[in-house]
Amino acid sequence: MGKRTKSRSAAERQTYNVEAEWTEADLALLEELKKAESLLPDDAPRALLSVRLSVLTDDTTSPVRQELDLRIKAREMGCRVVGVASDLNVSATKVPPWKRKQLGDWLNNRAPEFDALLFWKLDRFVRRLSDLSTMIDWCLKYGKNLVSKHDSIDLTTTAGKIMVTIIGGIAEIEAANTSTRVASLWDYAKTQKEWIIGKPTYGYMTDEDENGKLTLVFDPTAYKALHWSRRMALRGVSARRQVKVLKRAELVTQGLTPSTQLRRLKNPGLMGYRVEEDKNGGQRRSKLILGKDGRPIKIAEPIFTEEEYETLQAALTMRAKGQPARQPGGATKFLGVLICKDCETHMTVQNTTNKFGTYKYLRCGACKSGGLGAPNPDEIYNRLVEDVLSAIGDFPVQTREYAQGAEARKEVKRLEESVAYYMKELEPGGRFAKTRFTREQAEETLDKLIAELGAIDPETTQDRWVNVHNGKTFRERWEDGGMEAMAADLVRVGIKCEVSRNKIPKVRAPEVHLRLLVPKDVRERLILKEDDFAARF
Incomplete structure (x- = not known):
C-alpha cells in the first residue's frame, strides 16, 4: 500500500x-x-x-x-x-x-x-x-x-x-x-495589457516569454480554421456547412455547433483586443473592454486585421438577413423525440427558399443532404400526437410522494409492548390469572391487540416513496399543456418516434411512416417526481 x-x-x-x-x-x-x-x-x-x-x-x-x-x-x-x-x-x-x-x-x-x-x-x-x-x-x-x-x-x-x-x-x-478577492482579481486583470488569468479567445493560447511572463500566442490549428472559415463566409458558405468541413478535416472538435462557430467568428477578440462576455440580450456575445484612454486594450497580435474583421462581419450580417426570424419556442417541436430510422439522429426543421417561397422540411443530421425531406412538419406532429394518445394517453397521472413510517412504527411498538404485557400477566401467578372474569377480559383484549397488530402493513412502518393518482389522465394533462407539455414528458420518459421516408415514383414528396418506440417500463417512468430543490437552481 x-x-x-x-x-x-x-x-x-x-x-x-x-x-x-x-x-x-x-x-x-x-x-x-x-x-x-x-x-x-x-x-x-x-x-x-x-x-x-x-x-x-x-x-x-x-x-x-x-x-x-x-x-x-x-x-x-x-x-x-x-x-x-x-x-x-x-x-x-x-x-x-x-x-x-x-x-x-x-x-x-x-x-x-x-x-x-x-x-x-x-x-x-x-x-x-x-x-x-x-x-x-x-x-x-x-x-x-x-x-x-x-x-x-x-x-x-x-x-x-x-x-x-x-x-x-x-x-x-x-x-x-x-468571492470578493477573486472578483477584484478579475476586474484588475481586465484592465491590463498583460495576460494574467482567464480563458483566451478561441484562436489563442497561453505561453511564457523569455522573462517567464504569460503571453498570448496563436493556436496554429485554430488560426488555420478561422482563416479558412473567413474565406468561406465571404463566399456565402453557411456556418452549418463550415462546421461539417472543419470536422471532416479534424480542425475542430466533433461537438462544434453552427451557433458556436458564428460566435467565434463574431468575437472582436480576434483582432487581439481584450474582451468580456456581454450578458445583455439573452445571447452569448463578446464585447470590447475599453482602457482609460477610451480605446480597446491590445493584448496580442491580431488573427484578423480590423479590415479583415469588418469584411467578415459584413458577410455574416448579409447572410443573416436572409434567414427567417428565430421562433420563441424553437423551430422544431418534439425535438429529441423524432429520430431518423436510417441514421438515428434527431429530425429538425430546415427551411428551403426558392423563387416560389420558403418551405419547411423535417430532415435528419447524418443522412446525405438530410435524407428525403419530409414536408409538412405540422402534419407529422399531429400524427405523432395521435399515436402517443392512443398508446399512453389513458394512463393515470401519478405523483411520487414521500411517506414516513415513524407513526406506524410507534403504533407497532405500542401494540407489541401491550401484547407482551397481557401475555405475561395471563401466565400463572399473573394479575389476570387470578379469576375467571379477569382472564376472559384479558384474553379478549389480547386477541384485539393481536388483530390490530396483524392489520398493520409492515411496509407502512418504513420510510418510502408512494405513488398518488391526482385524478387526471395524461390525455387531460396534455390537453391543458399542449404539445409542449407532451414533448417534455416524452423526452423525460425516453419515448422516441422513428421516422422513415420512402421515395414514391413521379412524386416529389416522400411517403412518411412513424413508429413509436415506448420503453417497457413506461408506467414507472411516467410517474412525476417532485423536485424539492427546483426553486433553488
Missing part, C-alpha cells in the same frame, strides 16, 4: 483519487468500525456520510480522514452507516448539496434509505447560508437529522437549529470574502 504524500504539485491538486490515500492503518480501522456496526440492532438509525473536497492540499483534511472520523461519530451515536456520498473536486460555493453527483442522488432519489446526514465540518457541507437553509427545510420535511463532527449541529433540538444558522452565516461571509 502506498503512503500519503505530503506535497503535491498544482497539476496533482486538480484531480484527486481517494483510493490511493488508504493506508494499512486506515483499512484496519475501517474493518474494526464495520465489525462494531454489525452488532447494532436491526432498528438502529441509519446514517449517510457526506464527504466533500475541492482540492487536496497540505492544509486540508483528506476524504479518508473525513470518512473515518464520521464513521467513529456514527458509532458514538449508535447509527449504522448505509452509504458514503463522496464528492471530490467539487466546490461547495458553486455546487449545492442537491446538485452534487453522489449526494444529490441520495437526496433526490434515495431519501427513504437514511435517517441522519453526517458531515465532517459545515464548510465541508455548504458555503452559502441559502443552501444551508434549504437543507434544513428539506431535513425537517423528510424527518432527517443533520449532524456535524466538529460543529454543534443537531436538528432535533432548537439550540441546534439556531447554531447551524449562525455557523452557516459565518461560512457564507468567508465565501463572500473569497
Whole structure:
C-alpha cells in the first residue's frame, strides 16, 4: 500500500483519487468500525456520510480522514452507516448539496434509505447560508437529522437549529470574502495589457516569454480554421456547412455547433483586443473592454486585421438577413423525440427558399443532404400526437410522494409492548390469572391487540416513496399543456418516434411512416417526481 504524500504539485491538486490515500492503518480501522456496526440492532438509525473536497492540499483534511472520523461519530451515536456520498473536486460555493453527483442522488432519489446526514465540518457541507437553509427545510420535511463532527449541529433540538444558522452565516461571509478577492482579481486583470488569468479567445493560447511572463500566442490549428472559415463566409458558405468541413478535416472538435462557430467568428477578440462576455440580450456575445484612454486594450497580435474583421462581419450580417426570424419556442417541436430510422439522429426543421417561397422540411443530421425531406412538419406532429394518445394517453397521472413510517412504527411498538404485557400477566401467578372474569377480559383484549397488530402493513412502518393518482389522465394533462407539455414528458420518459421516408415514383414528396418506440417500463417512468430543490437552481 502506498503512503500519503505530503506535497503535491498544482497539476496533482486538480484531480484527486481517494483510493490511493488508504493506508494499512486506515483499512484496519475501517474493518474494526464495520465489525462494531454489525452488532447494532436491526432498528438502529441509519446514517449517510457526506464527504466533500475541492482540492487536496497540505492544509486540508483528506476524504479518508473525513470518512473515518464520521464513521467513529456514527458509532458514538449508535447509527449504522448505509452509504458514503463522496464528492471530490467539487466546490461547495458553486455546487449545492442537491446538485452534487453522489449526494444529490441520495437526496433526490434515495431519501427513504437514511435517517441522519453526517458531515465532517459545515464548510465541508455548504458555503452559502441559502443552501444551508434549504437543507434544513428539506431535513425537517423528510424527518432527517443533520449532524456535524466538529460543529454543534443537531436538528432535533432548537439550540441546534439556531447554531447551524449562525455557523452557516459565518461560512457564507468567508465565501463572500473569497468571492470578493477573486472578483477584484478579475476586474484588475481586465484592465491590463498583460495576460494574467482567464480563458483566451478561441484562436489563442497561453505561453511564457523569455522573462517567464504569460503571453498570448496563436493556436496554429485554430488560426488555420478561422482563416479558412473567413474565406468561406465571404463566399456565402453557411456556418452549418463550415462546421461539417472543419470536422471532416479534424480542425475542430466533433461537438462544434453552427451557433458556436458564428460566435467565434463574431468575437472582436480576434483582432487581439481584450474582451468580456456581454450578458445583455439573452445571447452569448463578446464585447470590447475599453482602457482609460477610451480605446480597446491590445493584448496580442491580431488573427484578423480590423479590415479583415469588418469584411467578415459584413458577410455574416448579409447572410443573416436572409434567414427567417428565430421562433420563441424553437423551430422544431418534439425535438429529441423524432429520430431518423436510417441514421438515428434527431429530425429538425430546415427551411428551403426558392423563387416560389420558403418551405419547411423535417430532415435528419447524418443522412446525405438530410435524407428525403419530409414536408409538412405540422402534419407529422399531429400524427405523432395521435399515436402517443392512443398508446399512453389513458394512463393515470401519478405523483411520487414521500411517506414516513415513524407513526406506524410507534403504533407497532405500542401494540407489541401491550401484547407482551397481557401475555405475561395471563401466565400463572399473573394479575389476570387470578379469576375467571379477569382472564376472559384479558384474553379478549389480547386477541384485539393481536388483530390490530396483524392489520398493520409492515411496509407502512418504513420510510418510502408512494405513488398518488391526482385524478387526471395524461390525455387531460396534455390537453391543458399542449404539445409542449407532451414533448417534455416524452423526452423525460425516453419515448422516441422513428421516422422513415420512402421515395414514391413521379412524386416529389416522400411517403412518411412513424413508429413509436415506448420503453417497457413506461408506467414507472411516467410517474412525476417532485423536485424539492427546483426553486433553488
